[in-house]
Amino acid sequence: IMFSNGETWWQQRHFGRAILQKLxxxxxxxxxxxxxxxxxxxxxxxxxxxxxxxxxxxxxHSVSKMICAAAFGHPFPIEDEALHTLTKHINTLVKFGGSxxxxxxxxxxxxxxxxxxPHQTAISSCEFIRSFVRKxxxxxxxxxxxxxxxxxxDYYLAxxxxxxxxxxxxxxxxxxxxxxxxxxxxxxDAIAATLSWALLFMxxxxxIQAKVQDELDNGLESFKVVCYADRKQLxxxxxxxxxVQRLSNIKLFGLFKLCTENVNILGTLIPKDTxxxxxLCSVLLDATKWETPEKFNPNHFLDNDGxxxxxxxxIPFSAGDRSCVGKPFARTQxxxxxxxxxxxxxxxxxxxxxxVNTEPxxxxxxxxxxxxxxxxxx
Numbered sequence: 001i002m003f004s005n006g007e008t009w010w011q012q013r014h015f016g017r018a019i020l021q022k023l024x025x026x027x028x029x030x031x032x033x034x035x036x037x038x039x040x041x042x043x044x045x046x047x048x049x050x051x052x053x054x055x056x057x058x059x060x061h062s063v064s065k066m067i068c069a070a071a072f073g074h075p076f077p078i079e080d081e082a083l084h085t086l087t088k089h090i091n092t093l094v095k096f097g098g099s100x101x102x103x104x105x106x107x108x109x110x111x112x113x114x115x116x117x118p119h120q121t122a123i124s125s126c127e128f129i130r131s132f133v134r135k136x137x138x139x140x141x142x143x144x145x146x147x148x149x150x151x152x153x154d155y156y157l158a159x160x161x162x163x164x165x166x167x168x169x170x171x172x173x174x175x176x177x178x179x180x181x182x183x184x185x186x187x188x189d190a191i192a193a194t195l196s197w198a199l200l201f202m203x204x205x206x207x208i209q210a211k212v213q214d215e216l217d218n219g220l221e222s223f224k225v226v227c228y229a230d231r232k233q234l235x236x237x238x239x240x241x242x243x244v245q246r247l248s249n250i251k252l253f254g255l256f257k258l259c260t261e262n263v264n265i266l267g268t269l270i271p272k273d274t275x276x277x278x279x280l281c282s283v284l285l286d287a288t289k290w291e292t293p294e295k296f297n298p299n300h301f302l303d304n305d306g307x308x309x310x311x312x313x314x315i316p317f318s319a320g321d322r323s324c325v326g327k328p329f330a331r332t333q334x335x336x337x338x339x340x341x342x343x344x345x346x347x348x349x350x351x352x353x354x355x356v357n358t359e360p361x362x363x364x365x366x367x368x369x370x371x372x373x374x375x376x377x378x
Contacts (some may be wrong), residue, residue, distance in 0.1 A: 001182045001325055002255060007058035008170040012179055015171070017325045019155045023070055024328045029150065029369050033069045034333055035227050037062050038340040045345060045375040052372040055199055059337070060192045061086050066333055067187050071180045073151025086132055089125035094189040096122035097364025104360050128180075133180045137173065147374060152180065187326050188252035190250060191333050191364045197248035198241065198338050201296055202347045204356040209347065212237050213320065214377070216343045226339040228332045234339065235308035239301035240337055245316040246284050247296055250366045254318035280315060289313040345375040 001012050023030045041062045045055070064087045065075040076083040096102055096118060101342055105112045105119045112119055123263045140153050156176045163169035202209040219233045220226065231238050262269065270276065285293045290300055290313070303309050312337045317324035324330065341347075349356065 001179055004185065005258065007168065008175070011170045012175055013321075013325060015156070015159065016152075016179055017181075020070065020326055020329050021154055022155075023152070024222075024332055028328070030066075030070055031228055031332055031336075033075060034066055034336050035225055037066055037075070038336045039225055041337060042340055042344045045341065046377060048375060050374050052374055052375045054370065054372050055375070056192065056367075056370075057087075059195045060091065060188065062337065063188050063195075063333065064184075064190045066329075067184055069151065070329060071133075071152045072140075072182055073106070073154055082132070086129065086184070089128045090184055090188045090367065092125045093122055093129070093185055094365050096125075097361055099363065102364075117302050121208060127186055129181050130177055133177045134173075137176060137180075139219075152183070183326060186270055186324070187330065189367075191330055193365045193367045194245055194248060194334055195337055197250070197368055198244040199341070199347050199373060200371060201244055201247075202342070202354065202357065203297055203349055203373055204358060206348075208240060208296070209342065211341050212240055213346070215226070216339060220343075226336060226343060228335055231335055235302065235306060236298065237339055237342070238308050238335070239298040241334060242301045242314060243296060243298045245334075246290075246300065246314060248360070248368075249281055249284050249316065251316070251318070252279070252281060252362070252366065254280055254299045255322040257320070278318065280318065283313055283315055284314060341375075346378055348374045348376055350374055 001009065001016055025031075034094065041058060044058045044062075045053075045328075061083065064083055067096075068083070069075040099118065101118045102122070105122075113123075137153055140157060153176065156171065157352065159172045160176070163171050202212070215234055215236045216226070220230060224230075226234075246274070255275070257278065259270050259272050259274045259276060262272050264270075283289070287293050289311075291297065301309055301314075315323075317327045317330070354373075357369045357371065359369055361369060
């Protein structure tokens with residue numbers, strides 16, 4: 001889905017987008033699991049008893065569990081060693097993606113495969129993820145089709161059977177494994193990094209954090225676990241989360257695109273078959289489109305009456321045919337996790353720590369600098 005082209009790309013992307021939408025939006029099964037995981041994430045933070053902590057690993061494990069639920073039809077328990085190992089390898093691969101070693105490997109992969117270096121660790125991590133997915137695919141095959149399809153693999157295997165006699169079909173075991181691997185590599189760290197930025201921005205802007213909490217307290221029943229449907233009653237919370245995505249800009253560039261015909265953009269000719277890399281910063285931080293592009297300002301997504309507005313310039317998931325396949329899944333996780341955490345805790349700097357470092361760590365996924373915060377129960 002990420003780097004293929006032509007018929008393979010079209011078939012795999014079209015199917016992947018349809019199934020993820022079915023799981024999250026139509027069937028609601030996955031949304032209910034995300035809600036339950038949001039509750040467990042709140043419990044994990046509560047167990048820290050307000051002491052300084054790095055929230056990243058708690059978030060990473062919760063996100064990994066939900067991608068397992070989407071792909072396999074069941075989440076792994078948070079204490080499962082396989083889940084911890086999987087999360088570690090995904091994190092290793094993503095961090096390598098933006099490094100000098102990754103650039104060198106992409107320039108000369110045949111040579112680099114025989115040389116030592118961090119790329120060897122990344123290759124091992126990639127193979128581990130694929131092997132992990134293969135084993136799960138085999139488990140699904142050996143157990144036979146379930147009475148009710150629960151995850152992406154179930155739907156994919158069923159589709160493989162219907163396409164068996166179609167010579168043009170690209171649905172096979174290898175593409176199934178790679179599609180699920182794409183979900184893990186692109187989804188886990190992207191969602192975790194966004195939530196890490198969200199908590200950091202709340203510490204940096206306690207006044208905004210307080211407004212979110214006021215809206216959650218006044219807009220919902222106190223005992224209620226926040227679900228995705230509640231977003232309609234929470235315009236300020238939505239605006240804050242969108243502003244987190246806009247300003248953190250965790251993916252500096254969109255996926256590669258290929259011009260299918262000659263096109264003239266702002267007086268510049270881009271010939272057919274030119275490989276194009278889109279600069280998302282040029283839109284998300286455009287001074288002609290945003291009132292305060294370099295500052296954290298939720299009002300970018302609110303009208304004069306405080307109602308939430310959709311902005312065409314808001315493209316953290318990229319745009320067009322190469323936009324993120326898992327956008328509905330990511331949006332649901334981000335909202336449910338963020339809203340429930342803010343409902344349960346006030347996030348503060350550890351005692352004696354002054355200033356909030358919002359300088360990014362540039363990589364394939366843009367994380368904040370490592371930090372610790374206190375989740376103080378409300």
